[in-house]
Amino acid sequence: xxxxxxxxxxxxxxxxxxxxxxxxxxxxxxxxxxxxxxxxxxxxxxxxxxxxxxxxxxxxxxxxxxxxxxxxxxxxxxxxxxxxxxxxxxxxxxxxxxxxxxxxxxxxxxxxxxxxxxxxxxxxxxxxxxxxxxxxxxxxxxxxxxxxxxxxxxxxxxxxxxxxxxxxxxxxxxxxxxxxxxxxxxxxxxxxxxxxxxxxxxxxxxxxxxxxxxxxxxxxxxxxxxxxxxxxxxxxxxxxxxxxxxxxxxxxxxxxxxxxxxxxxxxxxxxxxxxxxxxxxxxxxxxxxxxxxxxxxxxxxxxxxxxxxxxxxxxxxxxxxxxxxxxxxxxxxxxxxxxxxxxxxxxxxxxxxxxxxxxxxxxxxxxxxxxxxxxxxxxxxxxxxxxxxxxxxxxx
Ligand code: PMP
Numbered sequence: 001x002x003x004x005x006x007x008x009x010x011x012x013x014x015x016x017x018x019x020x021x022x023x024x025x026x027x028x029x030x031x032x033x034x035x036x037x038x039x040x041x042x043x044x045x046x047x048x049x050x051x052x053x054x055x056x057x058x059x060x061x062x063x064x065x066x067x068x069x070x071x072x073x074x075x076x077x078x079x080x081x082x083x084x085x086x087x088x089x090x091x092x093x094x095x096x097x098x099x100x101x102x103x104x105x106x107x108x109x110x111x112x113x114x115x116x117x118x119x120x121x122x123x124x125x126x127x128x129x130x131x132x133x134x135x136x137x138x139x140x141x142x143x144x145x146x147x148x149x150x151x152x153x154x155x156x157x158x159x160x161x162x163x164x165x166x167x168x169x170x171x172x173x174x175x176x177x178x179x180x181x182x183x184x185x186x187x188x189x190x191x192x193x194x195x196x197x198x199x200x201x202x203x204x205x206x207x208x209x210x211x212x213x214x215x216x217x218x219x220x221x222x223x224x225x226x227x228x229x230x231x232x233x234x235x236x237x238x239x240x241x242x243x244x245x246x247x248x249x250x251x252x253x254x255x256x257x258x259x260x261x262x263x264x265x266x267x268x269x270x271x272x273x274x275x276x277x278x279x280x281x282x283x284x285x286x287x288x289x290x291x292x293x294x295x296x297x298x299x300x301x302x303x304x305x306x307x308x309x310x311x312x313x314x315x316x317x318x319x320x321x322x323x324x325x326x327x328x329x330x331x332x333x334x335x336x337x338x339x340x341x342x343x344x345x346x347x348x349x350x351x352x353x354x355x356x357x358x359x360x361x362x363x364x365x366x367x368x369x370x371x372x373x374x375x376x377x378x379x380x381x382x383x384x385x386x387x388x389x390x391x392x393x394x395x396x
Contacts, residue, residue: 012138034385037353039177039328040376042303045296046243050288051279058278066278072262072270074100074250075277081284082250086220086234091227096255099262102272104207104237104249106265108132111203111233111251112139113264115167123161123169125153127331127360127369129177129205132170143362150322152176152183155190162194168201168233173221175208175327178360178371182325185218192224195231205235207249208327210293213301215325222252230254238280240328241289241296248272248280300328303374303382310383314390328375331357334368338396341367346396352388 006014058066066075073079079095087093101107108131116122116139124132126145133143144161146153146169153171171191173183183191195202204221225232230253237249251261265271283289307330311321321332334340340356347353357369374382 012140015137015140016134033351033353034377034381034388035353036372036374036377036382036385036389037355038376039373041240041244041328042296042299042375045299047283047288047292050283050292051243051246054279054282054288055275058275058282062278066274068274070271070274072099072266073258074098074272075274075281077285078248078277078281079250081281082252085284086222086252088223091223091225093252097230097252097258099251099258099265100272100277101235101249101251101265102247102269103239103244104205104235104251105131105135106268106272107235107249107251107261108205109135109138110261110264110268111168112136112141113268114257114260115201116141121164121166123158123166123200124362125171125176126362127178127357127366128170128362129172130360132205133359133362145361145363145365146171148176148179148181150181152181152187153191155187155194158191158194162198162200166200168203169195170203170205171221172205172208174206174218175211175324175329177208177327178329178355178357179331180322180324180327180329181331182218188218188221188224192221192232196226196229199231202232203235204232207235207237207240209236210241211297211300211328212326213297213304233257238289241293242280242283246276246280248276297326300326300375303377303379304330306379306382307372307374307386310386310390314387316390316393319393328373330372330374332370332372334370334393336368338368338393340370343370343392343396347389347392350388350392352385352392354389 076095078100079098082098083093083095112135116136118140119142121142121144123144123146125148144164144166146161147157173188175182202221222232222234233251233253235251238246318335319332321330324330344356355371357366357371
């Protein structure tokens with residue numbers, strides 16, 4: 001059979017060459033190796049005992065219901081809770097605005113399934129979340145790259161992209177993956193106004209918003225949108241505040257879109273695991289998630305500080321990096337002539353890994369950039385890892 005598989009694969013499957021990050025994660029298996037490559041939360045932050053207790057409670061109280069097939073849109077009490085948490089005096093959302101997904105990664109895939117025909121254009125930040133590109137490559141999307149700087153995506157540069165009739169615009173306004181950058185309030189307002197003027201849906205992906213180390217939260221694009229004509233689809237997840245292994249995320253949007261996405265989800269997995277959804281509902285409803293969050297934030301803030309200090313100490317003056325005020329990533333720009341993929345081989349010899357920034361760019365640029373994760377490794381290992389990387393860079 002070996003030879004005949006290839007000709008049977010779909011065009012989509014053949015185009016999917018896999019994520020550079022997943023291949024790199026294999027390296028982290030050796031204990032002496034320091035990986036700043038993945039996007040993993042700190043395992044010390046997983047509330048294992050509380051999750052076990054919540055599982056016990058929901059199984060005892062609603063055992064049959066959480067073990068049975070259930071609605072594609074999700075566990076209704078959780079949908080109601082999510083709606084209630086994002087509602088404000090101006091924006092009254094209900095369960096009909098919410099669909100629970102198997103992580104927000106599935107939300108990205110389902111939105112691709114619902115919106116993208118082969119060759120359709122979509123606007124993404126450059127750089128953007130790699131696995132969003134991976135999800136939409138399967139639908140044969142054509143990307144229009146929206147330039148970013150330290151203030152986030154720049155709406156002033158969007159006119160030529162809006163003119164090409166894209167299906168939607170995708171962005172990560174808070175502590176973006178990969179850059180750690182946060183879009184300013186002014187740009188959020190401009191973007192929402194532009195989206196409304198062009199009737200272009202904005203997909204606001206917000207997995208990191210609650211991992212905020214400094215200053216007050218900025219209003220979400222959803223909160224800035226016209227409540228009577230919601231042009232913003234917001235995604236979020238429990239992966240960074242509880243545990244990614246639970247695979248619970250959600251889409252918030254107008255009920256008409258939610259019904260469409262539910263039809264798409266039916267063919268994918270019928271519904272997200274009910275036991276996981278009920279556990280997440282229990283831990284949010286009892287206030288545990290809110291109570292637990294400050295300890296995660298304190299841990300990541302310390303690790304961010306250690307990383308920035310180590311970069312200052314060990315990286316040459318010809319490099320620059322972002323100063324994220326939350327989230328899990330720092331983004332480094334190397335001198336133009338340095339290819340980060342080549343640097344990675346030198347870094348691996350020194351026992352440290354990062355993710356080269358090129359693949360995050362839909363337009364093939366950014367070869368001299370890299371993403372560093374500060375949430376997963378201990379402060380000591382972050383400091384050692386950056387020192388090793390500084391050595392690799394100097395030798396390179
Ligand atoms: N969007 C962004 C921007 C992310 O960084 C991630 C996690 N790496 C996801 C979506 C997916 O998260 P999950 O499926 O675990 O909810």
